[in-house]
Amino acid sequence: MQLSFVVFKTMKKFCVEKTLKTSVGSTRLGHLELPLFTKAEEGNDGSSNGRSKIDYATPMYFLHTQTGSIPHITAEVLKLIYPTASDTSGQIPPVQISLDATAKFIEPLSKFENGVGKFVGLSEHPIFLTIHDPLYLLRSGHNDKFGIALWSRHGRRPLSPKQFHEAVTAFKPSISQILSDYDVNPEISGMKRLKKSLERAEEYTSYVIKQEETTEREKKKNTGFFITIEASWFLMDEGLATKAVLRLLESQHQIEGVVLAGLSDRFVKKKQEDEVKKDSNGKGSGDSERMDICETLDIELLDKMLQNLPANLPKYVPGPFKLPEMMDLVARGVDLFDSSLASRMADYAEALLLDSVEAILPSISTTMVAMPSSLSEGLAERADKAERQEPPSNSEEGEGAVISLKDKKYFDDFGPLSRFCTCYTCRKHTRSYIHHLYATDELLGPVLIQIHNLSTLDRFFSIMRALVKENDSPESLLEKSALMRNLLKARILIKIEKEDKVAVPSV
Amino acid sequence: MGSKSALTFKVLAECPVTKARASLMTLPHGAVETPVFMPVGTQGSLKGLLPEQLEKLECKLILGNTYHLGNRPGTDLMKKAGGLHNFMHWSHDLLTDSGGFQMVSLLELAEITEEGVKFKSPYDGSECMLTPEHSIQIQNTIGADIIMQLDDVVSSTTTGPRVKEAMERTIRWLDRCMAAHQFPEKQNLFPIVQGGLDPELRKECAKELIKRDTPGFAIGGLSGGESKDDFWRMVHISTDILPKNKPRYLMGVGFAEDLVVCCALGVDMYDCVFPTRTARFGCALTFTGQINLKQQKYKEDFSPIDPECTCSTCTNYTRAYLQKIVTHETVACHLLTVHNVRFQMRLMERIRSNIKTGTFVEFVKSFMLGIYPDKKYPTWSKDALEAVGITLS
Numbered sequence: 001m002q003l004s005f006v007v008f009k010t011m012k013k014f015c016v017e018k019t020l021k022t023s024v025g026s027t028r029l030g031h032l033e034l035p036l037f038t039k040a041e042e043g044n045d046g047s048s049n050g051r052s053k054i055d056y057a058t059p060m061y062f063l064h065t066q067t068g069s070i071p072h073i074t075a076e077v078l079k080l081i082y083p084t085a086s087d088t089s090g091q092i093p094p095v096q097i098s099l100d101a102t103a104k105f106i107e108p109l110s111k112f113e114n115g116v117g118k119f120v121g122l123s124e125h126p127i128f129l130t131i132h133d134p135l136y137l138l139r140s141g142h143n144d145k146f147g148i149a150l151w152s153r154h155g156r157r158p159l160s161p162k163q164f165h166e167a168v169t170a171f172k173p174s175i176s177q178i179l180s181d182y183d184v185n186p187e188i189s190g191m192k193r194l195k196k197s198l199e200r201a202e203e204y205t206s207y208v209i210k211q212e213e214t215t216e217r218e219k220k221k222n223t224g225f226f227i228t229i230e231a232s233w234f235l236m237d238e239g240l241a242t243k244a245v246l247r248l249l250e251s252q253h254q255i256e257g258v259v260l261a262g263l264s265d266r267f268v269k270k271k272q273e274d275e276v277k278k279d280s281n282g283k284g285s286g287d288s289e290r291m292d293i294c295e296t297l298d299i300e301l302l303d304k305m306l307q308n309l310p311a312n313l314p315k316y317v318p319g320p321f322k323l324p325e326m327m328d329l330v331a332r333g334v335d336l337f338d339s340s341l342a343s344r345m346a347d348y349a350e351a352l353l354l355d356s357v358e359a360i361l362p363s364i365s366t367t368m369v370a371m372p373s374s375l376s377e378g379l380a381e382r383a384d385k386a387e388r389q390e391p392p393s394n395s396e397e398g399e400g401a402v403i404s405l406k407d408k409k410y411f412d413d414f415g416p417l418s419r420f421c422t423c424y425t426c427r428k429h430t431r432s433y434i435h436h437l438y439a440t441d442e443l444l445g446p447v448l449i450q451i452h453n454l455s456t457l458d459r460f461f462s463i464m465r466a467l468v469k470e471n472d473s474p475e476s477l478l479e480k481s482a483l484m485r486n487l488l489k490a491r492i493l494i495k496i497e498k499e500d501k502v503a504v505p506s507v
Numbered sequence: 508m509g510s511k512s513a514l515t516f517k518v519l520a521e522c523p524v525t526k527a528r529a530s531l532m533t534l535p536h537g538a539v540e541t542p543v544f545m546p547v548g549t550q551g552s553l554k555g556l557l558p559e560q561l562e563k564l565e566c567k568l569i570l571g572n573t574y575h576l577g578n579r580p581g582t583d584l585m586k587k588a589g590g591l592h593n594f595m596h597w598s599h600d601l602l603t604d605s606g607g608f609q610m611v612s613l614l615e616l617a618e619i620t621e622e623g624v625k626f627k628s629p630y631d632g633s634e635c636m637l638t639p640e641h642s643i644q645i646q647n648t649i650g651a652d653i654i655m656q657l658d659d660v661v662s663s664t665t666t667g668p669r670v671k672e673a674m675e676r677t678i679r680w681l682d683r684c685m686a687a688h689q690f691p692e693k694q695n696l697f698p699i700v701q702g703g704l705d706p707e708l709r710k711e712c713a714k715e716l717i718k719r720d721t722p723g724f725a726i727g728g729l730s731g732g733e734s735k736d737d738f739w740r741m742v743h744i745s746t747d748i749l750p751k752n753k754p755r756y757l758m759g760v761g762f763a764e765d766l767v768v769c770c771a772l773g774v775d776m777y778d779c780v781f782p783t784r785t786a787r788f789g790c791a792l793t794f795t796g797q798i799n800l801k802q803q804k805y806k807e808d809f810s811p812i813d814p815e816c817t818c819s820t821c822t823n824y825t826r827a828y829l830q831k832i833v834t835h836e837t838v839a840c841h842l843l844t845v846h847n848v849r850f851q852m853r854l855m856e857r858i859r860s861n862i863k864t865g866t867f868v869e870f871v872k873s874f875m876l877g878i879y880p881d882k883k884y885p886t887w888s889k890d891a892l893e894a895v896g897i898t899l900s
C-alpha cells in the first residue's frame with residue numbers, strides 16, 4: 001500500500017539526505033531540525049516565546065533521563081562530555097524526558113512558564129517528551145476508557161488524553177510522543193482488546209492534535225507530535241495493525257514522527273509480576289521493574305512495523321539496545337535512539353569499548369569522524385601518563401565491546417578505560433581508580449562510567465553516520481553488526497565465568 | 508628534627524579585637540589561605556564530585572581517611588599508584604587522619620593498649636594492631652601533605668584517670684610517630700592536643716607538644732557529644748597556648764556557627780563530614796541557616812537555593828526541581844554537595860576577607876544576626892565571643 005503524504009504546517013523539519021536501499025532495508029542519513037524553547041526576553045511583547053532551531057544529523061540519540069536528569073550527570077558535568085557543539089563529534093544531543101516519572105512536574109511547570117528543559121537544568125537542549133522511561137517496565141491491566149497507566153517509582157498514575165495535553169502545554173517540549181494504549185499482549189489479549197487499543201490510538205491522537213491546534217492559535221506554541229505504534233499490534237494481527245497505522249497517518253498531517261514501541265520487551269515478566277503482587281500493595285519493588293539491556297531484536301517484527309511508514313517521517317526506537325542491535329536498526333532505516341543503554345551500564349559498572357569495534361570498521365579514520373579538538377590535549381596528557389606508567393597488557397586480552405569494572409582484574413590496572421578514547425574520564429582516570437570507586441560504592445564511579453559511555457555512544461553514532469555517508473550498504477552494516485555481536489559473545493563467555501553478583505549503588 | 512618541615516605559615520592579618528587571623532599556608536601541593544574548611548573525601552573521592560569540580564568551587568585542600576584507604580584499596584596498591592594524589596587525579600593538597608578515631612568509633616571491639624589500637628579485622632575477623640608506627644607508614648604511602656599522629660582518643664564525655672592516661676599516651680605516641688615518619692621534608696606531621704574537658708590536662712598536653720616543634724597542631728577529642736560550653740572553653744584554652752606562628756587545626760568541626768566562633772578563638776583549619784553528608788538527605792546550607800529541600804513548601808519555589816551563590820547548582824537549578832529529586836536521584840546528591848561545599852568555601856572566604864579588612868567583629872555580629880534574626884543567641888556562642896571581645900546585643 002502506498003501513501004501520499006502531504007506536509008502541511010509542520011514546524012519541525014525532517015529531511016532525508018540520502019537513502020541506501022536494498023532488499024534488506026533502507027539505510028538513511030537525515031537532518032532533524034528541533035526548536036529550542038526560550039522564554040521571551042524582557043522588553044519583548046509577552047506573546048512571542050522565542051524558538052531558535054538546532055539542526056541534528058541522523059541517525060542520532062537522545063540523552064536518556066530519569067526524573068528529568070541524566071543519571072549521575074549534572075548540567076555542569078554534561079558540559080565536560082559535550083563541551084561545545086563545534087568541539088564534539090558534531091552535535092550536543094537533545095534530551096528525552098519521560099512523563100511517567102515527571103507527571104508530578106505538571107503542576108509546578110504550569111506556573112513556571114519556562115518549560116521543562118529549563119526546569120531540569122538542561123535549557124540548552126531541545127526536549128523530546130516521551131510517555132515511558134525506556135528502562136522502566138510496564139504492568140498489564142490498568143489502561144481503561146479514561147486513559148492509560150504510567151508506572152514509576154511512585155507506583156501507578158493514570159494519564160488521560162486531557163492530562164497529557166496539559167502536560168505538553170506545561171512542559172513545552174520540542175517534540176512529544178502521543179500517549180498510546182500499550183497494554184496489548186499477544187499471549188493474553190484477545191482480538192477485542194487489540195481492536196480497543198487500535199481505536200484508542202485514533203481517539204487519543206485526534207484529541208491531542210485538536211487540542212493543540214486550539215492552543216497553538218492562542219499561544220503560538222509549536223510542539224511536534226510523534227505517533228506511537230505498538231509492536232504487539234503487529235504480533236497479533238498485521239493486517240488490522242497496518243490499516244490502523246495508515247489511518248493514523250492519513251488523518252493527521254501534523255504528525256512529525258513515529259515511535260516504534262515495544263521492540264524492547266517492556267512488560268514485567270509474568271513470574272516477576274507474581275512476585276511483585278505477593279510482596280506489596282501493587283507498588284512493586286526494586287529490580288523487577290528495571291529493564292535490562294536488550295540482547296535480541298525481532299527483525300521480522302521490526303520490518304512489519306516499518307513497512308508502511310512514509311519515508312519522510314523520522315522513526316524512534318526506544319530502549320537499551322546493544323551497539324550491534326542499534327546498528328541493525330540503523331541499517332533498516334531507524335533514525336532516532338536514546339542513551340538508556342549507557343544509563344543501565346553505569347549501574348552495572350560496565351564500560352563500552354570501541355577499541356576492537358573500530359578494528360572491524362576499517363574505512364573509518366579520524367579524518368572522517370571529527371574528533372574533539374581537545375584531542376591533541378588529551379593525547380598529550382595520555383602520552384605523558386604512558387611515560388610514567390605502562391598500562392599492564394594482560395587485562396586487554398579477551399576484551400570485547402564491554403568490560404565490567406567490577407572485575408577484580410582491574411584492581412591494579414592503571415590504564416584508561418579505553419586506550420583510544422579521549423573522553424574526560426579516559427584522559428584523567430584509570431581503570432584501577434574506577435574499580436576502587438565501585439568496590440567502595442562511591443558515587444563517582446557511575447559518574448566516570450557514564451561520561452565515558454556517553455562519549456563512546458556519541459562516537460559510535462558518528463561512525464554509523466560516516467559509514468552511511470561513505471555508501472556502506474545496509475548489508476555491509478549488518479555484516480559489521482554481526483562481527484560486533486561475535487566479539488560481544490566472546491566477552492560474555494568470559495563474564496559468566498568471572499563476574500560477581502552486581503549490586504546497584506544507592507544514593 | 509623540627510627544622511625539617513614542608514610547610515610555611517605566614518600570618519597576613521590579625522583581628523585587632525579577637526584572636527582571629529588570616530594566613531597563607533604553603534604546602535607541597537600548593538598554597539592555601541586560612542582559615543580553611545576541608546571537605547572529607549573518605550575513600551579517595553568526594554561524594555561523586557570530580558576533582559575539577561572541587562577546583563571550580565575553590566576547594567584546594569581535602570581530607571582522606573587512612574583507615575578506609577588502608578583497607579581499600581590498601582597500601583600495596585596505593586604504593587603502585589604513586590600515592591593518593593595520583594590515584595584520584597588530585598593535584599592540590601591532601602590531609603589524612605591517623606585512622607585511630609575511625610577504628611575506635613567504627614569497630615566495637617577496638618581495644619587500646621600502650622602498643623597501639625587492637626581490633627578485629629572487619630573482613631576476616633583476625634586480630635590486628637594499629638600502632639603509631641603503622642599509622643605513619645600507611646600515611647607515608649598515601650602521601651598526603653599533612654598527616655596526623657595516632658592519638659589515644661577517649662570520648663569527650665569520659666572523666667577520671669582515663670583522660671589523663673590518654674593525654675599522656677598521646678604524647679608518647681607522638682614521639683613514636685615522629686621517629687617513624689619517613690618523609691618530613693614532604694609531609695607535615697601534626698600532633699593532637701588531648702586532655703578531655705580538663706583545662707589543666709589540655710594545657711599540660713599543649714605545652715608538652717610545643718616542645719616537639721612540629722609544623723602545626725591539631726586540637727582533638729572535641730565535637731563528640733560534650734556540651735557546647737565545655738567545647739568552646741577547651742578550644743579557647745588550647746589556642747591561648749599554641750604558638751601563633753603555626754597553623755591550628757580543630758578536628759571534626761564544620762557547622763557554620765561553630766566555624767565563625769572558633770575562627771574568633773584563633774583556629775585556622777577545620778574538617779567535617781556534615782556539609783557533604785547532609786546533602787544526601789536533601790539539606791542545603793545558606794547564610795540564614797539550613798533548608799531541607801524535601802519540604803512541600805519548595806514545590807513551586809522557582810528561585811535557586813541561594814540567589815547570591817554562583818555555584819553550578821544555583822546557576823542551573825531551582826528549589827522546585829530539587830524538591831522533586833532530592834533523596835532519590837544521585838544527581839540531587841551531587842547538586843547539593845556542590846552547593847554545600849561552595850557554601851563552606853564562601854563562608855571561609857568571608858571570614859578571611861573580613862579579617863584582612865579589619866571588619867571581622869562586624870562580620871561576626873551580622874552573621875549571627877543572620878541566623879538568629881530574633882537575637883536569641885545561644886549562651887555558648889555569646890560567652891565564647893564575649894571571651895574574645897565581641898558582645899552580641
Ligand SMILES: [Zn+2]
Pocket residue numbers: 417418421422423424425426427451452453455
Ligand atoms: Zn573514555
Ligand SMILES: [Zn+2]
Pocket residue numbers: 812813816817818819820821822845846849
Ligand atoms: Zn549554590
